[in-house]
Amino acid sequence: MQISLLGSGSRGNSTLMKYDNFAFLIDAGLSGKQIIERLSTHNISPTDLSGIIVTHEHIDHIKSAGSLARKWNLPIWTNRGTIENGKKYLDGIPEYNEIEVGKSFTICGLRADPFTVPHDAADPFGLIFTSENGYRIGFATDMGFATRLANEKLGGLQGLVLEFNHDSGMLLNGQYPWKVKQRIKSKLGHLNNEDAGILLQKIGGPELEWVVCAHISKENNSESLIMKNVNKALQKKCEKDIKPQTKVCIASQEKPTELLGFI
Numbered sequence: 607m608q609i610s611l612l613g614s615g616s617r618g619n620s621t622l623m624k625y626d627n628f629a630f631l632i633d634a635g636l637s638g639k640q641i642i643e644r645l646s647t648h649n650i651s652p653t654d655l656s657g658i659i660v661t662h663e664h665i666d667h668i669k670s671a672g673s674l675a676r677k678w679n680l681p682i683w684t685n686r687g688t689i690e691n692g693k694k695y696l697d698g699i700p701e702y703n704e705i706e707v708g709k710s711f712t713i714c715g716l717r718a719d720p721f722t723v724p725h726d727a728a729d730p731f732g733l734i735f736t737s738e739n740g741y742r743i744g745f746a747t748d749m750g751f752a753t754r755l756a757n758e759k760l761g762g763l764q765g766l767v768l769e770f771n772h773d774s775g776m777l778l779n780g781q782y783p784w785k786v787k788q789r790i791k792s793k794l795g796h797l798n799n800e801d802a803g804i805l806l807q808k809i810g811g812p813e814l815e816w817v818v819c820a821h822i823s824k825e826n827n828s829e830s831l832i833m834k835n836v837n838k839a840l841q842k843k844c845e846k847d848i849k850p851q852t853k854v855c856i857a858s859q860e861k862p863t864e865l866l867g868f869i
């Protein structure tokens with residue numbers, strides 16, 4: 607199971623997941639052209655894809671899901687709330703696999719557990735993927751705060767994609783209109799560095815091999831502020847166990863991350 611964030615941030619999110627000889631996308635919020643270009647950096651063409659999971663109907667996650675699905679005959683995996691609220695993007699898709707948040711499903715032989723995240727969309731969810739040999743990757747972005755459920759679900763993972771959206775001080779003092787600031791920092795908005803760090807510290811066990819910091823705000827965050835919180839969290843983890851270094855990767859809006867996981 608291998609994962610690469612093709613692009614991540616408020617201007618578009620899409621992630622490639624590879625398992626066995628299969629490949630699929632989590633979200634398709636970049637342009638179709640960008641997604642295809644970035645897939646090619648991993649030697650994947652759209653005809654290699656088995657489908658797209660759509661986590662919620664915000665444009666930075668759903669924008670090209672319908673057009674890619676129609677053009678390449680790809681099934682969409684999502685829930686009813688997202689289908690109903692994302693109609694204008696998903697109209698005329700060839701196949702729809704309805705999932706229910708809280709109920710596991712299988713995609714390309716991989717077990718996926720969708721869990722609810724607090725965010726201002728119809729029925730948004732994070733995901734845990736478990737391979738046949740027990741390797742587990744968690745995926746949680748677009749999450750207003752770290753719920754108890756997220757704490758429970760994201761424990762004991764080998765790999766984690768976690769939102770480090772903004773620095774609270776930068777957001778508060780930045781240029782955004784007050785209404786936007788309020789939305790981002792609300793319990794249905796986006797996860798700030800500090801809360802993400804605390805969550806990471808709680809859930810990061812000895813088996814955690816890598817973390818990708820994702821959905822980073824261009825305007826209200828910096829790599830050094832993120833790393834300060836990540837290092838603090840991982841330092842605590844190091845005190846707990848003797849296993850060395852968890853690899854840290856910063857996702858970007860412009861280019862794909864390397865493939866993380868195992869072959």
Ligand SMILES: [Zn+2]
Nearest residue numbers: 662664725748
């Ligand atoms: Zn969103």
Ligand SMILES: [Zn+2]
Nearest residue numbers: 616664666748
């Ligand atoms: Zn988003």
